[in-house]
Amino acid sequence: MGLKKRLKGLLGDDLVDDLHGQVKDVLEHGLDRHVRIAVTGMSRSGKTVFITALTQHLLASDKGESLPFFALSSSDQIISVKLLPVDKDHAFPLQTAVQNLAAEPPTWPASTTGLSEVRLAIRYRPASRLQRLVSDIATLYVDIIDYPGEWLLDLPLLHKSFEQWCSEQRELFALAPRAALAADWLAAQAAIDWSQPVDQAQLSILNREYVKLLHLFRSEQYGMSVIQPGRAVLPAELENDTLIELFPLIATKPAGTLEDNSGYRVMEQRYLDYREQVIKRFYREHFARFDRQVVLVDCLKTLNKGQQCFDDMRLAVTDVLQSFNYGPSGFLRRLLSPRIDKVLFASTKADHVTANQHHNLDRFLELIIADARREMQFEGIETTCMALASVRSTEAAEAVLDGQTISCLKGYKKASGEPVALFPGEVPIELPTEKDWHSQRFRFVDFAPRKLPMQQLRPEHHIRLDQAIEYLLGDLF
Ligand SMILES: Nc1nc2c(ncn2[C@@H]2O[C@H](COP(=O)(O)OP(=O)(O)OP(=O)(O)O)[C@@H](O)[C@H]2O)c(=O)[nH]1
Ligand SMILES: [Mg+2]
Incomplete structure (x- = not known):
């Protein structure tokens, strides 16, 4: 035994x-x-x-x-x-x-x-x-x-081809608020034949406009999360590096064989370089x-x-x-x-x-x-x-409203530093309805520490x- x-x-x-x-x-x-x-x-x-x-x-x-x-x-x-x-x-x-x-x-x-x-x-x-x-x-x-x-937000690009990325971005740019905010940029892109060689100066202008749009999308006003490439808004050591001159092509991929110097291939190559030299390195060194x-x-x-x-x-x-x-x-x-x-x-x-x-x-x-x-x-x-x-x-506090005691919060507003005591409202446990989203029902305040x-x-x-x-x-x- x-x-x-x-x-x-x-x-x-x-x-x-x-x-x-x-x-x-x-x-x-x-x-x-x-x-x-x-x-x-x-x-x-x-x-x-x-x-x-x-x-x-x-x-x-x-x-x-x-x-x-x-x-x-x-x-x-x-x-x-x-x-x-x-x-x-x-x-x-x-x-x-x-x-x-x-x-x-x-x-x-x-x-x-x-x-x-x-x-x-x-x-x-x-x-x-x-x-x-x-x-x-x-x-x-x-x-x-x-x-x-x-x-x-760069990490998901590791597993996507340029074509996939562009197609996902196309769907996003068809929705509010991006569609309206980017109308001019989208029109300028659409006016270009991406199967032909593209002027570098034109690409730089489109890139500058794209970066401005990304900043607008992520601003306090819109609070969008899908901002790609991430280094376009926070370049750190890549400031002024051409590696981050990258934006998605929203028009569908041009048909037929594409030359290496066509606008489409040039942007695709930039995407591959960014993925290889920026994202992969970052991922390998810190995220794997x-x-x-x-x-x-x-x-x-x-x-x-x-x-x-x-x-x-x-x-x-x-x-x-x-x-x-x-x-x-x-x-x-x-x-x-x-x-x-x-x-x-x-x-x-x-x-x-x-x-x-x-x-x-x-x-x-x-x-x-x-x-x-x-x-x-x-x-x-x-x-x-x-x-x-x-x-x-x-801090927790209480207030009496119409004879009923309600739970409140006391703190200092982040924006102004002024003391406030407020009833912040309820958090829903289901997805808010169309009506609730538009009723300005939710107004949670940011507090100073x-x-x-x-x-x-x-x-x-x-x-x-x-x-x-x-x-x-x-x-x-
Ligand atoms: N009241 C409260 N506010 C918090 C708390 N944690 C974060 N915040 C708020 O959220 C803000 C952002 O917090 P950070 O920790 O800087 O966020 P982060 O994820 O590091 O942001 P990035 O560095 O921009 O990626 C702070 O400035 C606070 O206003 C918390 O525990 N309580
Ligand atoms: Mg931080």
């Missing part, structure tokens, strides 16, 4: 299976682990604020005060957390962000214009007795990168290896701006998520060919609504990410939806950030 069978006779099946699993685990893993978290979100969705708050709370998590639902912290197992050095040109500007949030008056971080990275080492006392036989102390290394949301993912979505923005913004956001999120690798991921696979095995969809800025609306915000988020989530679940990976606020900037102290962080400084951390990391200790 094998040892395992004999032990089962003595100790029972469950206990022996459990022990067997743990021994295998320890032998395979050692106790130290490494996890890379993908923080994914369109521009202004809250990535930088999330990374700042998560890092700041984790650095203080040995005190066990601000993250009650992060079990490792609340059970006093954390010995210490520290930042690890990264290449100084790419260090996440944590200090600046933390100082600005702690200033008087506090301010939000600026929009991100380049790539940066945070590396954390969480040193802790393992809970299981078996793990403690190997070592009393273990370390989890956590890597997170931050980047401009605009660049994310992730173990866990947070997808941040600003649901309230879509409600404020209306159906076109909602549809565009849904399309962008679904498209972007197809660029990541999903699948169940054991330790060895994580080492050899990492895949994302757990995804947290988070509706950010939950402090813009009253606490009784958080559940609705979870449900509304599900509407936006339904298609993307279905595909992930098909791959057998774990997902969840959660409304959260990385830096809680409002409430001061986030550098020391003595408390649970009331965030909403559910601890649950998010527990979901993302809890099973790795």
Whole structure:
């Protein structure tokens, strides 16, 4: 009789299976682990604020005060957390962000214009007795990168031919608000015979106009999400580089054989160069290896701006998520060919609504990410939806209206800094009707941050950030 069978006779099946699993685990893993978290979100969705708050709370998590639902912290197992050095040109500007949030008056971080990275080492006392036989102390290394949301929208181009990209853009440019805003640009494109050689000066003019249109589409007024190529609006080191002189051809592909110097082929070549030299490099260096993912979505923005913004956001999120690798991921696979095995969809800025609306915000988020989530679940990976606020900037208050007590919020308006107390309204749990979209029913206000102290962080400084951390990391200790 094998040892395992004999032990089962003595100790029972469950206990022996459990022990067997743990021994295998320890032998395979050692106790130290490494996890890379993908923080994914369109521009202004809250990535930088999330990374700042998560890092700041984790650095203080040995005190066990601000993250009650992060079990490792609340059970006093954390010995210490520290930042690890990264290449100084790419260090996440944590200090600046933390100082600005702690200033008087506090301010939000600026929009991100380049790539940066945070590396954390969480040193802790393992809970299981078996793990403690190997070592009393273990370390989890956590890597997170931050980047401009605009660049994310380039990832889907990796899997698309120029023709596919143009055909998708054709559909988008047929819809409001793009169709009307781009009428002149579309007419100028249509007047060109793309099967013939095109003057470079003419291409430059069309490109300049296209970039202006992209800025308009993503402006506060329209809030569109599908802005491609991303480097056209945020070039960073590619400023003035011809690599980013790229726009889609909205007219259908010219028939017949096309010469290499035809307008169509010239634009197609630019697309291929951009894909190869900009997107592929970025993807290979920074996006190919992730173990866990947070997808941040600003649901309230879509409600404020209306159906076109909602549809565009849904399309962008679904498209972007197809660029990541999903699948169940054991330790060895994580080492050899990492895949994302757990995804947290988070509706950010939950402090813009009253606490009784958080559940609705979870449900509304599900509407936006339904298609993307279905595909992930098909791959057998774990997902969840959660409304959260990385830096809680409002306080709950009550008001009496027509003899009834209603829940309100108090805070400072982001735009003017003036104090406000308001009833922000309800979050729908179904897609708003045509009438609701047009009734200006949704007017969620942006708030200035409430001061986030550098020391003595408390649970009331965030909403559910601890649950998010527990979901993302809890099973790795
Ligand atoms: N009230 C509140 N507002 C938030 C929170 N997180 C983000 N915001 C708001 O959202 C804005 C954008 O947040 P960022 O973290 O800079 O967004 P981002 O995704 O990094 O944006 P890009 O760098 O442009 O891609 C902030 O300036 C705040 O107005 C939050 O937890 N609470
Ligand atoms: Mg940012």
